[in-house]
Amino acid sequence: MELLFFLKRILHYLKPFWKKFLLALFFAFLASALTGFSTWAIKPIFNYVFIEKHYEYFKWIPFFLILIFTLMGCFSLLQAYLMKSVSTGVVNLIRLNLFKKCLSIPVHYLTKYGEGQTISRVINDTSHIEPILGDNLQTFFKETLTVLILLGVAFYQKWDLTLVALLTIPIIIFGAKGLGIKTRKARKLAQSATGELTQKMNEITRGIKEIKISGSYEKLSSLFLKELNKFYRWSLKITKYREGSKSLVDIMAGFGGALVIGYGGFLIIKGALSPGAFLSILTAILLIFNPLRKLARSYTGLKEIQGAWIRIQEIFELPEEKGGTLKAFAPSKGFLFKDVSFKYSPQLPLALEKIDLFIPANKVIALVGPSGAGKTTLVSLLPRFYDPQEGDIFLDNTPLKEFDILSLRTLFGMVLQEPFLFNLSIWDNLIMVKPSATKEEVISACKLAMAHEFIEKLPQGYESILGENGLSLSGGEKQRLALARVFLKKPPVIILDEATSQLDSLTEIAIHQALERLRNKHTIIIIAHRLSTVKKADKIVLLNKGKVVAEGTHEELLEKSPLYQELYKTFHRE
Incomplete structure (x- = not known):
């Protein structure tokens, strides 16, 4: 039942390719029909030419063979090409749907699975499905037709002799089924090991500086080797189970052939069977075992795909982000946090606890506090990257959950x-937030972010391709590009999370002057450790251990908050 459900899901993806699929089946039928015809023709040709001694027709037999095998080769090529086209299209469609699914999955689910495992499911698991799916589809349909036609030929010639040969078929069926179940389990675990390898490589590339400083090469190499050994063991088991199904058919082919020769020879001696008919049946039976071997391997291959599909299906079954039906609007009053509590997982302590906070619209709001106070967590709740477990957040008296999440x-x-x-040009990175932006708008935004000058110095200017994650740029240059994107989009709410931490003082001052132009027109939320950057904020919110401990202007907090005084003194000492 599991296999039928899996096949049903896969066949669902065949809908856009049904014409090619049917055409491939047609050529598979022609190839199989020619195989059956050539087997059936052995009896009349052998009897007529050799038994009845019409030797004048012998010269045509080689031409007959060349024609049959040429047609079979052409039909098989067309069938294989079309089926490959279908299988590749199916896998690309699965990948596209997986990609779209990942975009709509809540952030905490992606965090739970890890970047490496998620990438592995979208790329590696589907990559594994494609070649097997292509081979198995063409094998399943072509070889099934071949078996049925050859069985028809054999039964037509001598049904009882054919039944004797088929005594080995149940052993093949049950053996292939058992090996298929083991193959599915091994494939799932092998793909999981591949995901761990991807995760480890991802961690290494992200933390390469810390790794080089720590010198922990041997430790990391041993961890990577551990995952490689897992993949090695499961890959060997897959090969063992897959090839085992072929070997089982080969052994049964020997028994089947022996039964046919033994019983068939007895019938010839008795005069109940002609040599031509016996040769035709023997050829058909022996030819049956070759497609049976392929079908047995195809079955274990399908179970192998099923193992990879289980991991893909886990992504498809994840819940998607849900929103309401209201179209969101720019805040005119502001955001209200009402008794909000949040934790990243049930096992962890609260990251935010009983937050009651009002963020007024079109004002500059600063969030300050020690590391781990909950500043970034708090602003992550506004665009609903996460939802609080307790309490509600309102936009102008309307709960955030009632708004369409994209709007x-x-x-x-x-x-x-x-x-x-993104690993794209600077231009493409900038217009990602506003595809309709003009060149003048882009340059203006970059000038406000103090990015235009360094972009112009690059060899290709705005068309310069950035390395993965912008690794070819300094931290300050990346921050300036990100600021330019915000200035280009001009959203009603701007969140700056340590957005100028890697800029020099002169550049930071120039950018804050640019932000001043947006004052009273946009709601600006600033998270900063440098208290110099938040002095002019209309409202400063002080957080500590997930709680709001004080609110007010810079001068008010200096008077009434000991923690703020301590932060201010620490900043001046630095």
Whole structure:
């Protein structure tokens, strides 16, 4: 039942390719029909030419063989090409759906699975499906037709002799089924090991500086070797089970052939069977075992795909982000946190506890506090990257959950301490937030972010391709590009999370002057450790251990908050 359900899901993806699929089946039928015809023709040709001694027709037999095998080769090629086209299209469609699914999955689920495992499921698991799916589809349909036609020929010639040969078939069926179940389990575990390898490589590339400083090469190499050994063991088991199904058919072919020769020879001696008919039946039976071997391997291959599909299906079954039906609008009053508590997982302590906070619209709001106070967590709740376990957040008296989630997120622009940049040109990275932007708008935004000058110095200027995650740029340059994206989009709400931490003082001052132009027109939320950057904020919110401990202007907090005084003194000492 599991295999039938799996096949049903796979066949669902065949709908866009059904014409090619049917054409491939047609050529598979022609190839199989020619195989059956050539087997059936052995009896009349052998009897007529050799038994009845019409030797004048012998010269045509080689031409007959060349024609039959040429047609079989052409039909098989067309069938294989079309089926490969179908299988590759199916896998690409699965990948596209997986990609779209990943975009709509809540952030905490992607965090739970890890980047490496998620990438492995989208790329590696589907890559494994494609060649097997292509081979198995063509094998399943072509060889099934071949077996049925050859059985028809054999039964037509001598049904009782054919039944004797088929006594070995149940052993092949049950043996292939058992090996298929083991193959599915081994494939799932092998793909899981591949995901861990991807995760380890991802961690190494992200933390390469820390790794080089720590010198922990041997430790990391041993961890990587451990995952490699897992993959090695499961890959060997897959090969053992897959090839075992072929060997089983080969052994049974020997028994089947022996039964046919033994019983068939007895019938010839008795005069109940002609030599031509016996040769035709023997050829058909022996030819049956070759497609049976392929079908047995195809079955274990399908179970192998099923093992990879289980991991893919786990992604498809994850819940998607849900929102309401209201179209979001720019805040006119502001955001209200009402008794909000949040934790990243049930096992962890609260990251935010009983937050009651009002963020007024079109004002500059600063969030300050020690590391781990909950500043980034708090702003992550506004675009609903996460939802609080307790309490509600309102936009102008309307709960955030009632807004369409995509329209809600269009209200925000974010610049993080480590901005994300795509492996695209600088131009493409910038217009990602506003595809319709003109060249003048882009350059103006870059000038505000103090990025235009360094971009112009690059060899290809705005068309310069960035390395993966913008690794070819300094931290400060990446932050300036991220700020330029925000200035280009001009969203109603701008969130700056340590957005100028890697800039020099002169550049930071120039950018804050640019932000001043947006004052009273946009809601600006700033997270910063440098208190110099938040002095002019309309409202400063002080957080500590997930709680709001004080609110007010810079001067008010210096008077009434000991923690703020300590942070201010620490900043001046630095």
